[in-house]
Amino acid sequence: MVLPPYGRALASVIPSSARRLSLLHTHTAESLDVAFFDGAAYCPDALSTLDGFLRDFRTGEVTRMDRRLFDGLHALRALANHDAHFEVISAYRSPATNEMLAGRSSGVAKRSLHMQGSAIDVRLTGFRTRKLFDYARQLGLGGVGLYVKSDFIHLDTGRVRFWTG
Numbered sequence: 176m177v178l179p180p181y182g183r184a185l186a187s188v189i190p191s192s193a194r195r196l197s198l199l200h201t202h203t204a205e206s207l208d209v210a211f212f213d214g215a216a217y218c219p220d221a222l223s224t225l226d227g228f229l230r231d232f233r234t235g236e237v238t239r240m241d242r243r244l245f246d247g248l249h250a251l252r253a254l255a256n257h258d259a260h261f262e263v264i265s266a267y268r269s270p271a272t273n274e275m276l277a278g279r280s281s282g283v284a285k286r287s288l289h290m291q292g293s294a295i296d297v298r299l300t301g302f303r304t305r306k307l308f309d310y311a312r313q314l315g316l317g318g319v320g321l322y323v324k325s326d327f328i329h330l331d332t333g334r335v336r337f338w339t340g
Contacts, residue, residue, distance in 0.1 A: 194249040196225070197260035199300070202232045206260065211245050229266035229295065236269045238292040241332045247316040248297070248330070254310040257302045264296040264327045265289060282340055288318070294331035296322075304328060312337055 194212040199205075207228045211221040225245060230237040248261055268276070268289040277283040288294035299307050308321040308328045320329035321339045 194246065196245060196248055198228060198263050199260045200228065200232065200263045202264075208260070211242075212249075217242060226267075226292075229263065229292075231267050231269045231272050233272045234269050236267070238267045240267065240292040240295075243316060243332045244293070244295050244330065247311075247314055247332075248295070250314060251307065251311055251330075252299065254313065255299060255302055255307060257299055259300040259302065261297040261299055262327075264298070264325070266295045267292050282322075288331040288333050293333060294318075294329060296327050296329050298327045308339075 193210050193214045195208065195210040197206075197208040205228065207224065209221045209224055211218055211225060222242065222245075226240050227237050229240050252258070252261070266289065268287060270290055273283065273285075273287050273290050277285050277287075298304050304326050305321065305323075308319060311319040311328055311330055315335055316330065317332040317334065318329065318336045318338075319331075320337070322329065323339065
């Protein structure tokens with residue numbers, strides 16, 4: 176599998192060696208520690224496992240997540256120099272779930288990239304979320320939002336933009 180295209184900032188911190196993610200889902204209490212890139216290629220079984228882990232936990236629907244999110248999270252943890260797991264608040268959302276959440280909150284985009292498998296909301300255990308937001312902006316991967324009250328960042332692979340909510 177060919178590496179996805181990256182902005183210059185993210186490309187400079189993505190190693191050519193093995194990459195792994197350690198995740199804890201805050202809604203399901205499931206955890207996962209998986210090597211998704213072996214140094215030469217993406218690992219199809221690990222990618223499928225990640226897709227299933229990051230499913231819409233409300234409906235059980237699974238989609239193919241954007242692999243650049245995995246590389247971005249790996250790079251973000253390396254930039255933070257903090258060897259802990261990411262706490263996943265939200266990843267894939269089915270259109271029905273997104274519509275329901277958008278009806279409850281003005282902070283949920285009606286055309287959210289979560290519905291495309293191109294966004295994730297996380298915090299890094301034991302690490303200041305505002306600092307994680309700063310590092311995520313440096314990556315130049317896509318959109319980065321800071322949600323202070325809920326203590327998480329949003330990371331997506333859409334156009335580069337930043338916000339606080």
